[in-house]
Amino acid sequence: MIGVKHHRYALHPDMQRIGIPKPRTWYKNHLNFRRIFVAASLMKISNIGHFTQHDLDELMKLLAVKGTGRREVSIHIDYLLRLSKHGLLTNVTEMQPLELVFEPKVWDTTRARGAQPLTDEQIQLTLEASIIYIDNVKEIARSIEWLRKGSRTEAQVKAWAKQRLPCKVDIGGSMVTALLLLVQVSAANLIGHHLGTRPSETLSMKAGCVTTAHDETALDVSRMTIAMQTFKAIRQIGGDTRYLSVSAYIKTAIDAVELVMSSAGAVSDYLFSHPAKDEEFNDNEWNRRFSRFCHLHRFNFNYTATSWRKSLISIMMSAFDNPIAEVAALANHKSQHTTAGYAQSSPFVMNEYNEGYTRILRGRYHTLFESTAALGGPGIGGPQGIEIEKRLPELFPTDLTELDLKMTIDEYIDDLLEQGVTPMLVRPGVLCVKGANSPGYCSRATGDTIPDPSRCSSLCQYQVQLPEAKEMLQWELEHLTDKIESRKLSLLQRDFWVRDILDRVSAWPGLRPLLDEALNANETLKLWFAEKQ
Numbered sequence: 001m002i003g004v005k006h007h008r009y010a011l012h013p014d015m016q017r018i019g020i021p022k023p024r025t026w027y028k029n030h031l032n033f034r035r036i037f038v039a040a041s042l043m044k045i046s047n048i049g050h051f052t053q054h055d056l057d058e059l060m061k062l063l064a065v066k067g068t069g070r071r072e073v074s075i076h077i078d079y080l081l082r083l084s085k086h087g088l089l090t091n092v093t094e095m096q097p098l099e100l101v102f103e104p105k106v107w108d109t110t111r112a113r114g115a116q117p118l119t120d121e122q123i124q125l126t127l128e129a130s131i132i133y134i135d136n137v138k139e140i141a142r143s144i145e146w147l148r149k150g151s152r153t154e155a156q157v158k159a160w161a162k163q164r165l166p167c168k169v170d171i172g173g174s175m176v177t178a179l180l181l182l183v184q185v186s187a188a189n190l191i192g193h194h195l196g197t198r199p200s201e202t203l204s205m206k207a208g209c210v211t212t213a214h215d216e217t218a219l220d221v222s223r224m225t226i227a228m229q230t231f232k233a234i235r236q237i238g239g240d241t242r243y244l245s246v247s248a249y250i251k252t253a254i255d256a257v258e259l260v261m262s263s264a265g266a267v268s269d270y271l272f273s274h275p276a277k278d279e280e281f282n283d284n285e286w287n288r289r290f291s292r293f294c295h296l297h298r299f300n301f302n303y304t305a306t307s308w309r310k311s312l313i314s315i316m317m318s319a320f321d322n323p324i325a326e327v328a329a330l331a332n333h334k335s336q337h338t339t340a341g342y343a344q345s346s347p348f349v350m351n352e353y354n355e356g357y358t359r360i361l362r363g364r365y366h367t368l369f370e371s372t373a374a375l376g377g378p379g380i381g382g383p384q385g386i387e388i389e390k391r392l393p394e395l396f397p398t399d400l401t402e403l404d405l406k407m408t409i410d411e412y413i414d415d416l417l418e419q420g421v422t423p424m425l426v427r428p429g430v431l432c433v434k435g436a437n438s439p440g441y442c443s444r445a446t447g448d449t450i451p452d453p454s455r456c457s458s459l460c461q462y463q464v465q466l467p468e469a470k471e472m473l474q475w476e477l478e479h480l481t482d483k484i485e486s487r488k489l490s491l492l493q494r495d496f497w498v499r500d501i502l503d504r505v506s507a508w509p510g511l512r513p514l515l516d517e518a519l520n521a522n523e524t525l526k527l528w529f530a531e532k533q
Contacts, residue, residue, distance in 0.1 A: 032076040039063055048080060049093030056098050117311040122301055127193060129166045129297055130186035136164060137256035140179050141263040147176050148265065168298045176264055176275075178296075183260045184272055185293040187253040192308025195244055197228065199305035203280040204229035206269040207258050210251045226250065364423040364431060365413045371466050381465040381507040382458060384433055426453045429469030434462035458507035465507045473504050474511060480518045480525055498532050 037048075039059050045051060056077065065073055077098060084095040118126065133140065143160065146152035157175045161167060171178045188202055209227045225243045257271045264275040273280045281289070287304045294302050373379035374392035395412065420436040432451055434440045441460030442452040456463060483489060483497065505515055519526040 029076070029079075032072055033079075035063060036073065036076060036080070047093065048089065049084065049095050051095055051098070053096075053098055116307065118301075118303055118307055122299075122303070123193065123311065125297075125299060126189055126303075130189040132166050133182050133186040134190070134253050134256045137183060137259055139164065140183060141259045144176050144179055144260060144263040148263075167296045169296050171296065180260055180264055180275065181289050181292060182296070183256055185289050187257045188272065188290075188305065189308065190253045191250060192305070193312065194247065194250060195226075196309045196312030197244075198309060199283060199286060201228040201242065202305065203270070203272050203286060205254070205271050207261070207271060208269075209271075210246060210254050226254070358417070361417060361422050362413055364425070365416065366409070367466065368423060368431065368464060369409055378467040378470075380467070381470060382430070382463040383461045383507075385464040385507075387461075388464065423464075424451055424453070426456045426463070427469075429466040429472060430456070431464045431466070432456060432460070432462055433464055434460075438462065458503045463507070465504075469504070470508050470511070473501075473508060474514065476501065477505075477511060477514045477518055480515075481522055483525075494528065495532075498528055502529070502532060 036059070039062050040048065040051070040055075042062065043055065043058060045055060060070070060073070063069075063073060080089070081095050081098065083089050143152065143157050147154070147157055154175050157179075158171060161171060161175070161179070165182070167182075191197060191202055191205075205226070205228050211225060211227070226246045228242050228244075229240070254271065261271060261273075261275060266273070266275040268275075268278040268280075270278075270280040272286065283305070290304055291302055368380065368388075369375055369392070371377040371380050372389055372392055374389055380389065395408075421433055423431040423433050426432050432440070432453070434449075434451055437449050439449050440451060440462050441457045442455035443449060444455075446452060446455075458465070480501075483494070489497070501515070505511055515529075519529055
C-alpha cells in the first residue's frame with residue numbers, strides 16, 4: 001500500500017506529473033482495495049498472486065457491482081496487476097494477466113429523464129393544498145406576527161395550524177420558517193401551474209412585481225402584468241426583464257407572499273427568500289422547500305421547481321396542432337430544440353411530440369409540392385428541385401380532381417416518410433431531402449451519412465430550394481453594392497459571402513443575368529467575384 005501511495009506515478013506510464021494523492025483519494029482507494037481483499041478472503045484465497053481469471057469472475061459475482069462500481073473495481077484490479085509487475089507486493093508471486101469484460105449497456109430510449117411533469121392527480125392534490133394556504137394567508141400572517149412579538153407560543157400556533165391547515169405531519173422546528181415556507185411554495189405552485197416560469201424567474205420576483213399597464217386606481221385585470229428577470233439565452237449582464245399577463249388570482253398569490261414576508265420582518269424585496277437575508281434562495285434551497293412541502297402533506301411523490309414548467313409544456317403539447325412552434329413561443333424558448341428536449345424527456349408527451357413533428361414534416365412536404373410549377377406554383381430550385389419538377393407530371397396526371405390530387409400527394413408523402421426521407425430545414429427556404437443512409441455533398445468532409453447543414457451546398461443532389469429562397473436571393477442581388485459600403489466586412493466574411501452568393505445562384509440559373517448585370521455595373525464587385533469564379 002505504501003507503494004501505491006508514494007509511487008502511484010509508476011503505475012501509469014502516461015502520467016507526466018509526479019504527485020502523492022490527497023488523504024480523501026487515498027481513503028477511497030483503500031476502501032476499494034479492502035472490498036477486493038475481503039471478497040478474496042471469503043473465497044479462501046490466501047495469496048493474491050494465485051488469483052485466476054475464474055477467481056475474478058467469481059469475485060465480481062460476489063461483489064455484485066454494476067455500472068460505475070464495476071469500473072472502479074476493474075481499475076483497482078489493474079492497480080494490483082501493476083503493483084505485482086513492479087514487485088511492490090511483498091511475499092506475493094507475480095499475478096497472471098486478468099481480463100474484466102464489460103457488457104454493452106442498452107439504454108431504454110423511452111425512459112423518463114430528468115424532472116417529470118406532474119400527473120393530473122398530483123396537480124390536483126398540490127393545488128388544492130396551495131389554495132387553502134393562500135385563502136388563509138391573513139390568519140397565517142397574524143400568527144407570524146404573534147410569534148415574533150411573543151403574544152403566542154410555538155405550541156399554541158402549532159395547535160392552531162393542526163386544526164386549520166392541511167398539513168398531515170407535525171411541523172418541527174421554527175413555526176415562522178414553516179409558515180413562510182408553506183405560503184411561498186403554495187404561491188410558487190400556482191404561478192408555475194399558470195405561467196410555467198423558470199425557477200430563476202420565479203425567484204427573481206420582488207414585492208410589487210404585479211402591476212397594471214396604466215395609472216388608474218382601479219385594477220384592470222385584462223391589463224395586469226407580472227415582471228421577472230430571465231437569464232436563459234440572454235447575453236446581457238443581469239438578464240432581461242420579462243413581462244407576462246396574469247389573472248387576478250396570481251395577483252392574490254403574490255399579495256399573500258408579500259403579506260407574510262412583511263409580517264416576518266423581511267429585509268429584502270425578494271418574495272422567495274429568507275426574511276433575514278437580502279438575496280433570493282438558490283436552486284438547492286428552493287428545491288428543498290418543495291421536498292419539505294411534499295413531506296408535510298404526506299404526498300407519495302416529490303417534485304422540483306422545474307416540474308411545473310414541464311407540466312405546463314406537457315399540457316400545451318397535447319392542446320396545439322403544431323405544438324413545437326407554439327409551445328416554444330409560449331414557454332419563451334430561444335430554440336425549438338429546447339422544447340423538443342422537454343418533450344422527449346417525458347414519456348407522457350412523447351406521442352404528442354412525435355405527432356407534432358410528423359405534422360411539421362408533412363407541412364414541409366405539402367409546401368414543397370404546392371410550390372412546384374407542375375402543380376401550379378411558382379417553381380422550385382436546386383438539383384433535387386429540378387428533378388422533382390421533371391418527375392411530378394408523370395406522378396400526378398393533369399386530369400386528377402383537386403380532392404384526388406390531395407389524396408395522391410398524401411399517399412406519396414406517407415411513402416417518403418416510411419422510407420426515412422424527411423425534409424430537413426437547412427436555412428429559410430432550403431430543404432435537404434436526403435435519405436437516412438444516402439451520402440450527400442456534406443459527406444465529402446465527414447465521410448459519414450449524417451446530414452450537416454453547415455456544409456450544405458447547391459451542388460448537392462438532395463437540396464431543394466423553395467420560392468422564398470429565390471425571392472431572398474433576388475433581393476440580395478439587387479442590393480449587392482450595399483456590401484461595398486459596409487466597412488465592417490472583413491476579408492474572411494467577404495470571401496464567405498461571395499462563395500455563398502455564387503452557390504445559391506447555381507440553384508437558380510435564371511437569376512444569373514441579374515448577377516452579371518450587377519457585376520458589370522461595379523468594378524469592385526466584379527473584382528471580388530472574379531477571384532472565386
